[in-house]
Amino acid sequence: MAAVTEPVAAEDETLVDKDGLIAQLKAELPDDVVLHDEEDLRPFECDGLSAYRELPMLVVLPATEAQIQTTLRICHANNVPVVARGAGTGLSGGSLPLDRGVLLSLARFNQILDIDADNARATVQPGVRNLAISEAVADLGLYYAPDPSSQIACSIGGNVAENSGGVHCLKYGLTTHNILQVTIITLEGERLTIGSMALDSPGYDLLALMTGSEGLLGVIVEVTVKLLPTPEVARVALIAFDGLRQASNAVAAIIQAGIVPAGLEMLDNPAIKATEDFVHAGYPTEAAAILLCEVDGTAAEVEEHIEAVRDVVERCGATEIRLSQDEAERARFWAGRKAAFPAMGRVRPDYYCMDGTIPRKALADVLIGIGDLSQEYELDVANVFHAGDGNLHPLILYDANNPGELERAEAFGGAICQLCLDYGGSITGEHGVGVEKIDQMCVQFPPAELTQFHAIKSAFDPKGLLNPGKAVPTLHRCAEFGAMHVHNGELPHPELERL
Amino acid sequence: MNAVADPVGAMDQSNEIADHVAQAFAAKTPLAIRAGDTKSFLGEIGRGEILDVAGHSGIISYEPGELVLTARAGTPLTEIETTLAEAGQQLAFEPPHYGQGATLGGVIAAGVSGPARPFNGAARDFVLGTRIVNGRGECLRFGGEVMKNVAGYDVSRLLAGSFGTLGVLLDVSLKVLPAAHHQATRVFEHSAETALDAFKRWRLRPWPITGAYWENGLTYLRLSGAETAVRSACEQLGGQSLAMDYRNFWTEVREQTRPLFTQDERPLWRLSLPPAAPLLDNAGPNAIDWGGAQRWLLSDEPAATIRQRVAAQDGHASVYRGHTTPRFHPLSKSLLALHQRLKASMDPAGILNPGRLYPEL
Numbered sequence: 077m078a079a080v081t082e083p084v085a086a087e088d089e090t091l092v093d094k095d096g097l098i099a100q101l102k103a104e105l106p107d108d109v110v111l112h113d114e115e116d117l118r119p120f121e122c123d124g125l126s127a128y129r130e131l132p133m134l135v136v137l138p139a140t141e142a143q144i145q146t147t148l149r150i151c152h153a154n155n156v157p158v159v160a161r162g163a164g165t166g167l168s169g170g171s172l173p174l175d176r177g178v179l180l181s182l183a184r185f186n187q188i189l190d191i192d193a194d195n196a197r198a199t200v201q202p203g204v205r206n207l208a209i210s211e212a213v214a215d216l217g218l219y220y221a222p223d224p225s226s227q228i229a230c231s232i233g234g235n236v237a238e239n240s241g242g243v244h245c246l247k248y249g250l251t252t253h254n255i256l257q258v259t260i261i262t263l264e265g266e267r268l269t270i271g272s273m274a275l276d277s278p279g280y281d282l283l284a285l286m287t288g289s290e291g292l293l294g295v296i297v298e299v300t301v302k303l304l305p306t307p308e309v310a311r312v313a314l315i316a317f318d319g320l321r322q323a324s325n326a327v328a329a330i331i332q333a334g335i336v337p338a339g340l341e342m343l344d345n346p347a348i349k350a351t352e353d354f355v356h357a358g359y360p361t362e363a364a365a366i367l368l369c370e371v372d373g374t375a376a377e378v379e380e381h382i383e384a385v386r387d388v389v390e391r392c393g394a395t396e397i398r399l400s401q402d403e404a405e406r407a408r409f410w411a412g413r414k415a416a417f418p419a420m421g422r423v424r425p426d427y428y429c430m431d432g433t434i435p436r437k438a439l440a441d442v443l444i445g446i447g448d449l450s451q452e453y454e455l456d457v458a459n460v461f462h463a464g465d466g467n468l469h470p471l472i473l474y475d476a477n478n479p480g481e482l483e484r485a486e487a488f489g490g491a492i493c494q495l496c497l498d499y500g501g502s503i504t505g506e507h508g509v510g511v512e513k514i515d516q517m518c519v520q521f522p523p524a525e526l527t528q529f530h531a532i533k534s535a536f537d538p539k540g541l542l543n544p545g546k547a548v549p550t551l552h553r554c555a556e557f558g559a560m561h562v563h564n565g566e567l568p569h570p571e572l573e574r575l
Numbered sequence: 576m577n578a579v580a581d582p583v584g585a586m587d588q589s590n591e592i593a594d595h596v597a598q599a600f601a602a603k604t605p606l607a608i609r610a611g612d613t614k615s616f617l618g619e620i621g622r623g624e625i626l627d628v629a630g631h632s633g634i635i636s637y638e639p640g641e642l643v644l645t646a647r648a649g650t651p652l653t654e655i656e657t658t659l660a661e662a663g664q665q666l667a668f669e670p671p672h673y674g675q676g677a678t679l680g681g682v683i684a685a686g687v688s689g690p691a692r693p694f695n696g697a698a699r700d701f702v703l704g705t706r707i708v709n710g711r712g713e714c715l716r717f718g719g720e721v722m723k724n725v726a727g728y729d730v731s732r733l734l735a736g737s738f739g740t741l742g743v744l745l746d747v748s749l750k751v752l753p754a755a756h757h758q759a760t761r762v763f764e765h766s767a768e769t770a771l772d773a774f775k776r777w778r779l780r781p782w783p784i785t786g787a788y789w790e791n792g793l794t795y796l797r798l799s800g801a802e803t804a805v806r807s808a809c810e811q812l813g814g815q816s817l818a819m820d821y822r823n824f825w826t827e828v829r830e831q832t833r834p835l836f837t838q839d840e841r842p843l844w845r846l847s848l849p850p851a852a853p854l855l856d857n858a859g860p861n862a863i864d865w866g867g868a869q870r871w872l873l874s875d876e877p878a879a880t881i882r883q884r885v886a887a888q889d890g891h892a893s894v895y896r897g898h899t900t901p902r903f904h905p906l907s908k909s910l911l912a913l914h915q916r917l918k919a920s921m922d923p924a925g926i927l928n929p930g931r932l933y934p935e936l
């Protein structure tokens with residue numbers, strides 16, 4: 077992981093006159109839109125990855141698109157970097173402010189603009205919370221499918237910027253599969269509509285490019301999402317195993333049997349124990365792992381599939397199978413999964429949530445590998461994750477008050493990324509690169525690909541002022557990181573100051 | 576299991592293709608990328624020296640348990656579909672072939688999807704990763720073979736539908752899905768208007784719909800999935816069942832080879848619209864697919880008239896047959912400028928399929 081102490085600003089620092097900038101902004105924007113007192117800036121100093129903190133030079137809280145355009149134009153003219161921020165729940169430091177930059181909060185853009193049941197879509201402002209969309213359309217028998225665990229808090233703009241996923245993405249896809257159109261404002265202040273209200277749009281698939289671009293290409297000011305009919309019935313099977321390998325094999329076997337579950341999640345023993353202590357969901361605390369397998373659809377279909385799941389997991393050596401009999405029981409089965417992260421907070425003061433993906437067939441080997449690393453780094457780890465699509469979330473437990481533990485947790489995290497790559501996976505499945513995994517990008521991508529990413533960014537933002545220093549590392553940075561790695565933790569030239 | 580397809584005909588020509596592009600980059604020679612040559616009717620006429628990539632062929636890896644297939648771009652689509660069918664799986668976006676020689680690369684570069692598109696997703700939705708040669712002749716890899724991957728920009732999906740103007744596709748990794756156990760088609764007597772109304776209602780129902788098509792006073796609704804689900808939806812829906820000799824019906828819809836399309840000489844337009852967009856007076860369409868989101872129009876009217884009408888409904892229109900340029904709906908000035916900058920970022924000398932997507936690109 078990127079060392080916490082290292083500044084992450086763009087390479088070419090330019091001096092900005094803070095007072096001058098405030099004056100320019102205040103001349104065109106209402107007073108309450110521009111914040112610059114330290115106490116007002118404090119709430120914006122970090123996102124969900126709170127080990128990284130930085131006070132922004134100032135915060136702009138616009139209420140209209142025109143105010144965003146004005147802000148961006150002024151920043152462009154003054155070469156001031158801009159970091160967009162939704163709800164700040166990101167887990168990779170994507171909306172970490174820059175001390176010489178403007179933090180642009182989209183918090184006031186919280187209106188649902190249009191609900192169109194005939195076309196099964198909703199148009200919303202970027203600051204609208206993910207869950208608020210499903211709540212607003214529930215009466216129509218519709219919902220918005222991607223459901224990150226943070227859905228009560230995270231914003232749809234942040235979801236688009238991160239291409240967020242959730243428990244139900246196995247069947248219903250990620251953010252990129254569930255949006256129709258976004259409107260962006262470029263750093264030069266130009267308003268562009270990307271995608272369309274139809275199922276495709278002429279020209280390049282810019283919607284794909286924008287989704288997951290971590291605020292580097294444009295500020296998202298409007299999103300039209302696709303809505304789906306709420307499934308008639310959903311049932312979940314809680315399946316216990318006495319070995320990680322059996323549980324992992326069962327994941328592959330369910331998929332191979334031709335069933336696409338709505339969700340297929342795994343908790344390992346430390347995660348089971350912690351959540352059981354916390355919410356008493358009735359999980360079997362002696363199991364090595366449990367799977368939560370949800371199937372949904374029409375009543376008849378669900379019946380057929382849940383029986384098929386039972387057959388498959390029995391053959392895979394399940395030690396216990398419970399099928400939810402009603403909605404209350406289904407909610408109880410999920411309660412543990414949903415509370416798993418906070419439950420970890422009771423085990424140790426801090427946890428570091430990792431996010432990597434691997435081919436399903438490597439699940440058992442990688443989980444066992446993570447167990448070995450846990451011994452090597454002398455830190456406990458619990459696994460609660462989207463097993464169905466091979467998306468791991470190892471939670472590394474540490475105590476930041478113990479000197480060296482945070483650094484050790486980060487090094488452990490880096491080793492997990494490497495393990496995912498060794499098995500043909502990716503360093504991030506849904507939390508993004510941000511500042512957190514900027515160095516691991518150098519491992520996943522060779523210089524030619526990174527250079528291509530930078531060229532694409534320049535097509536949108538020639539001055540490189542939108543969220544600089546995030547998501548895509550400079551080759552210079554990679555050269556340094558590579559040099560550091562060759563020596564296996566032992567820094568070359570320890571006498572030199574590191575940037 | 577790592578089922579590698581018949582190695583006969585399989586060939587890795589990545590290096591040759593990259594060298595060829597690198598030389599063309601140095602000499603600024605425009606290249607017209609070609610494999611099966613089945614989709615030249617889509618888009619503009621390419622110009623430049625032919626770069627034949629059909630020889631770069633073969634399935635590289637396919638693991639049914641992973642739901643992922645990786646193949647070279649020149650691999651015949653039929654080979655891929657046969658291999659998947661043997662394992663009970665499918666390309667869920669139901670790509671049209673438009674001819675015997677269709678290749679994987681062509682399908683992805685053109686970004687075409689069949690009748691299942693609104694229900695299962697489009698070609699781009701199933702792209703997990705690609706290996707490409709950019710306009711400098713560099714081999715680059717984006718995405719991968721895992722289901723979720725947000726490291727770096729999603730260049731793989733950007734390439735879907737880019738008509739080879741951003742890079743030469745070498746290999747493509749696709750998500751594949753189990754083929755449905757059971758399928759049925761119900762037929763209803765509907766006017767175009769009642770069909771659109773029915774589609775609107777059905778969109779809100781959690782039925783396993785995988786096709787919703789109207790032509791000539793009849794609506795065809797296809798359901799696929801678990802046997803019980805298909806049967807119970809059919810019971811609730813009513814309608815007639817599609818006669819057995821209509822076995823190729825959905826293939827004809829997918830390929831636009833229904834008599835309606837082939838027995839009329841007028842220009843053929845594809846209208847892409849919000850699914851519930853209302854019908855326009857005296858303006859067709861002749862057929863409605865994708866539950867209303869893709870409509871087909873046979874018309875001699877001027878392109879500008881058709882496009883204006885469709886754009887007023889938040890849609891866009893492209894020519895599938897007939898002599899109109901641009902063939903795809905024109906882009907706004909600012910979007911075109913962005914397209915040009917993006918193209919330049921991947922193909923700085925403008926040598927990859929110049930003019931194939933839009934005359935200006």
Ligand SMILES: Cc1cc2nc3c(=O)[nH]c(=O)nc-3n(C[C@H](O)[C@H](O)[C@H](O)COP(=O)(O)OP(=O)(O)OC[C@H]3O[C@@H](n4cnc5c(N)ncnc54)[C@H](O)[C@@H]3O)c2cc1C
Pocket residue numbers: 123124159160161162163164165166167169170171182202223224225226229230231232233234235236237238239240241242243290291292294295296297417506507543
């Ligand atoms: C407890 C917890 C559970 C989580 N569970 C999941 C999960 O299951 N799945 C998952 O995918 N993620 C999960 N996350 C991560 C996080 O919630 C998502 O990444 C979410 O999409 C971030 O949304 P946000 O509004 O908080 O964005 P922020 O954190 O504010 O920003 C995230 C990134 O998006 C950019 N951005 C935000 N808004 C805009 C905009 N309008 N225009 C341009 N760029 C913008 C920012 O610059 C930044 O790079 C979880 C986080 C927490 C704390």
